[in-house]
Amino acid sequence: MLLSPWACQPQETRGRRYFEAAAPTRTEHQRDRDRIVHSSAFRRLVYKTQVFVNHEGDLFRTRLTHSLEVAQLGRSIARPLALNEDLVEAICLAHDLGHTPFGHAGQDELNACMQGLGGFEHNLQSLRVVDALEERYPQYDGINLTFETREGILKHCSRANALKLEAQEPGGVAARFLSGQQTSLEGQLANLADAIAYNAHDVDDGVRSGLISVEQLQAVPLFAHFHAQALMEYPQLAQPEADRRLLYETIRRMLSAQVYDVIGTTRQRIEQAGVQSADEVRACGQRLVSFSPDMQAQSQALKHFLFHQLYRHVQVMQTMDAARQVVRELFDAYLQQPSMMKPRYALRAQQAGSAAAQARVVADFVAGMTDRYAAKEHERITGQRLLA
Incomplete structure (x- = not known):
């Protein structure tokens, strides 16, 4: 495809930090x-x-x-x-x-x-x-x-x-x-x-969860306009069994x-x-x-x-408060005892030349975790199950 003059041209890249030959x-x-x-x-x-x-x-x-x-x-x-x-x-x-x-x-x-x-x-x-x-x-x-x-x-x-x-x-x-x-x-x-x-x-996930409703979304002009437009073109979507189709449309x-x-x-x-x-x-x-x-x-x-x-819904906030506690207590535990991290991170923490450098290693380890791994690690270390 011919790119516009103002696009980033692949052949004019500023390159990589470490040189590599072009791919064929x-x-x-x-x-x-x-x-x-x-x-x-x-x-x-x-x-x-x-x-x-x-x-x-x-x-x-x-x-x-x-x-x-x-x-x-x-x-x-x-x-x-x-x-x-x-x-x-x-x-x-x-x-x-x-x-x-x-x-x-x-x-x-x-x-x-x-x-x-x-x-x-x-x-x-x-x-x-x-x-x-x-x-x-x-x-x-x-x-x-x-x-x-x-x-x-x-x-x-x-x-x-x-x-x-x-x-x-x-x-x-x-x-x-x-x-x-x-x-x-x-x-x-x-x-x-x-x-x-x-x-x-x-919007989709919020309605699916039941934390927000289509009725509440009618107060949002962008949603209300296209919701009405979809109903006008497809009146059959007003039936209760078609609510998902109406939302998707x-x-x-x-x-x-x-x-x-x-x-x-x-x-x-x-x-x-x-x-x-x-x-x-x-x-x-x-x-x-x-x-x-x-x-x-x-x-x-x-x-x-x-x-x-949605983001400030009481149910979401309760879960997020628990999540913040998991992250905070994991960070503190690893900072106090780096050997609890995976070996390569534990070694990096051991070799860190300052408190800030060691904390950065811990932050790297925690940031890389998935939700479920963080929850399991927290339960293993503290004995608490905050996110079941």
């Missing part, structure tokens, strides 16, 4: 995607939660299914914009590799544990996974991805951490956080596809509308910015992949509803 049949970003799919961290995503902890049901989204949905949305938007689909897919599949067990509750608790010791950012941890923690190759740590994929994975970064990364890799993936530049269009697209996927599948229409809105708005913004290369995209200083103002407002309203009605 794949572009560099195809290789990145394949390496991500074959990584241990990617496989662990199947047992890492989104909103509902892994034991709460087999049909709720996990980090793995979420990543696949983000990649599908990303490619659907990338193709009509003539962007680098392989790069978009690679970033989408890798964006959550550094997420802790138990979703944002686990991340927040691990960050609290690491206060004064460097903190914890899941985006930075995703980069750390692909740069250092995966052990698959004899020549180097990590999986040696291209600059463009690593740049897209690091979608957020504090200034303090950006300065540290910049010192290690001058002009590298963290430089834009210090200079005010943007990531590539492919990186911007992966970020927005993540948000679109979140809203859509959390509503979500499908919501997704399509957001995808087409992003495509149209992004085309306009690219034309207005006058960019003619990926580097000009980075230097223009504004996000070009975006919703229209109206769709942005509607998307934010849905996000606000989900935050208050």
